[in-house]
Amino acid sequence: MSSPRTTTTYALLGLLMARPWTTYELAKQVHRSLNWFWPRAERKLYDEPKRLVADGLATATKAATGKRPRTVYGITNAGRAELRRWLGEPPAPRSSEFEGMVKVFFADAGSLSQLTTTLNRIEEEAAERIGALAAMAAVGADVPEFPERLHINALCLRLQLEQEATVLRWADWARDSVGEWKDARDPGSWDARAVLTRLAADARAVTAVVEPHARPA
Numbered sequence: 488m489s490s491p492r493t494t495t496t497y498a499l500l501g502l503l504m505a506r507p508w509t510t511y512e513l514a515k516q517v518h519r520s521l522n523w524f525w526p527r528a529e530r531k532l533y534d535e536p537k538r539l540v541a542d543g544l545a546t547a548t549k550a551a552t553g554k555r556p557r558t559v560y561g562i563t564n565a566g567r568a569e570l571r572r573w574l575g576e577p578p579a580p581r582s583s584e585f586e587g588m589v590k591v592f593f594a595d596a597g598s599l600s601q602l603t604t605t606l607n608r609i610e611e612e613a614a615e616r617i618g619a620l621a622a623m624a625a626v627g628a629d630v631p632e633f634p635e636r637l638h639i640n641a642l643c644l645r646l647q648l649e650q651e652a653t654v655l656r657w658a659d660w661a662r663d664s665v666g667e668w669k670d671a672r673d674p675g676s677w678d679a680r681a682v683l684t685r686l687a688a689d690a691r692a693v694t695a696v697v698e699p700h701a702r703p704a
Contacts, residue, residue: 490538492569494579495528499535500570503545503562505633510536510558519623523647526584536560544569587612591661599671603662610658616651620644 498521502513514532521528536558539545544566548559562570587609594602624644631637664682669675 490542492573493531494525495531495535496539496544497570497573498525498528499532499539500544500562500566503539503560503566504570505636507548507559507561509560513560524643539566595672597671599665599668602665602671606658606662606665610655610662613651613655613658617648617655620648620651624648 498517499513502508502516502521508516510533513536514529517528517532536545536547539560540547544563546561546563548561550557550559587605590605591602591609594605624641627637627640627644631640633640664677665671667675667677
């Protein structure tokens with residue numbers, strides 16, 4: 488009986504489409520690519536390739552580097568067909584895990600200093616991630632590891648960069664905003680209602696621009 492298939496199953500099949508990998512090589516590639524938008528792949532990395540082999544979606548070839556044995560995984564024709572079938576399915580609703588935002592969401596249970604520290608760290612991390620993405624884009628444009636996938640990588644990097652830039656701008660705005668608060672439970676004269684009204688108007692404006700593209704006639 489086939490084991491249950493998850494997004495991680497298909498993510499690894501996608502990597503195997505590029506070339507055969509050892510588990511160690513897969514771990515490195517997942518960390519530098521999938522980890523940006525599917526970090527849970529790392530949690531199942533050492534079990535999932537074996538399941539792919541058991542289901543006939545991948546092969547496992549024993550090899551050696553010096554005296555150290557290793558297993559190289561490759562995709563089968565059945566694996567290619569299964570990946571192609573999955574790509575035709577509608578994607579699941581988008582989800583996100585962001586501990587910093589959980590702390591911001593419950594900041595009124597703590598101090599203003601704690602909130603400011605959290606916002607500073609969110610901003611620092613966004614800047615670090617932008618730097619890493621910029622380096623990846625530069626290397627990809629100069630010496631791409633998989634030139635045949637350069638167009639796909641460019642699409643994905645654009646989204647990741649814009650997301651991090653948005654987080655960076657938001658953290659800067661949020662820190663300036665809470666600087667006007669008396670404490671984490673009392674915003675003083677800071678007008679939350681005005682901010683929400685403006686956000687609603689901005690959301691309607693974005694929807695008005697995007698909707699014709701999202702719903703073609």
